[in-house]
Amino acid sequence: QLQLVESGGGLVQPGGSLRLSCAASGFTLDDYAIGWFRQAPGKEREGVLCIRRNGGSSNYAFSVEGRFTISRDNAKSTVYLQMNSLKPEDTAVYYCAVRTNGLCSSNPRPYDSWGQGTQVTVSS
Numbered sequence: 517q518l519q520l521v522e523s524g525g526g527l528v529q530p531g532g533s534l535r536l537s538c539a540a541s542g543f544t545l546d547d548y549a550i551g552w553f554r555q556a557p558g559k560e561r562e563g564v565l566c567i568r569r570n571g572g573s574s575n576y577a578f579s580v581e582g583r584f585t586i587s588r589d590n591a592k593s594t595v596y597l598q599m600n601s602l603k604p605e606d607t608a609v610y611y612c613a614v615r616t617n618g619l620c621s622s623n624p625r626p627y628d629s630w631g632q633g634t635q636v637t638v639s640s
Contacts, residue, residue: 525634569618
């Protein structure tokens with residue numbers, strides 16, 4: 517069974533940093549792709565970053581370019597989203613999701629399983 521658990525969210529001031537974790541179980545992490553998505557109140561869920569089976573990554577949110585990075589620790593079965601220079605518009609619930617064909621997509625529909633989400637609030 518594909519299971520994902522996010523952690524690391526919280527309240528941070530503008531300009532601060534957070535590192536989100538997505539702990540995977542029930543599968544081998546580098547067999548599949550893991551995407552990070554976010555959803556702000558009243559908005560659709562949007563793709564942020566994704567790491568493919570082969571380790572390559574894709575950025576789907578222009579607004580996070582140069583500030584967010586994605587990485588993977590296969591030994592810990594965990595994917596990370598490092599978020600720097602946070603802005604109030606980054607406030608959202610952040611989700612990770614797994615896609616079993618190993619490829620990334622900015623569309624949330626092809627993903628096979630989702631975590632429960634972690635809240636990130638950027639405010640002074």
